[in-house]
Ligand SMILES: Nc1ncnc2c1ncn2[C@@H]1O[C@H](COP(=O)(O)OP(=O)(O)OP(=O)(O)O)[C@@H](O)[C@H]1O
């Protein structure tokens with residue numbers, strides 16, 4: 001499973017995931033497109049049920065997509081058989097979950113937790129386990145068991161565990177979910193440190209618009225599809241034109257002038273018009289796309305238009 005030079009860290013194209021319980025189908029991912037550069041620290045935000053965890057499960061090899069393609073570090077996830085997928089999970093990706101109990105084994109010390117993860121990946125290396133704990137700022141806590149550590153410390157151990165198999169990609173699903181603001185900020189700073197020092201690509205799922213707003217780039221998922229993207233500006237922009245992507249209610253911080261906001265078009269050219277804008281301009285069903293002074297304008301149908 002080698003990595004082709006220059007490959008994106010993550011690429012998803014038209015990813016679809018349908019869960020079926022008895023006769024009911026839930027379409028959790030509806031043709032999701034995503035690209036993540038190598039060494040990037042990027043965020044995924046979106047309302048509850050939008051498909052964030054489903055995406056993480058697919059990228060982490062815990063689940064298979066129903067259709068579409070996904071590559072991580074050049075590995076084609078759809079092409080993996082069960083044995084290869086298990087190996088991929090153990091060797092190529094790292095996870096940090098919201099729930100600290102899911103990240104750590106309670107009766108093992110911090111360093112034993114990291115060593116166990118190394119053993120599972122076939123990469124046991126005691127000095128490196130110590131080194132990873134130092135990297136996450138817990139060089140003085142290596143012999144502590146989880147219950148003797150704060151939640152913030154436990155999540156930092158979780159980062160060391162997630163790095164134990166020397167993954168190319170680190171996936172974190174709501175890692176700051178059980179932390180207060182101060183510890184959340186420290187954990188984010190830690191993700192940035194490991195990205196810089198180890199060169200690992202980090203993807204963080206969050207509900208928290210403060211967390212997202214502190215990242216250089218984040219993508220908002222709505223209804224199983226990437227809807228908007230925010231990219232940090234090199235210099236904060238002066239107040240001016242409103243950007244639609246910044247208005248997606250819970251899916252994006254309302255006051256993030258530090259970021260440029262884009263609405264994403266999928267490979268077929270489709271885009272989502274945020275609900276607030278549909279309401280404000282009274283559009284729905286059909287609109288007119290008009291070229292005007294070198295701009296592309298979306299207009300509601302006028303009064304003189306032919307009735308439906
Ligand atoms: N194992 C499953 N079986 C059936 N349906 C599922 C399963 N996992 C998720 N779903 C459904 O898929 C959709 C997306 O769920 P997902 O957990 O990915 O959302 P999420 O964005 O992570 O939400 P949250 O912010 O609440 O964690 C939801 O409608 C959910 O009910």
Ligand SMILES: [Mg+2]
Nearest residue numbers: 052053054173
């Ligand atoms: Mg989730």
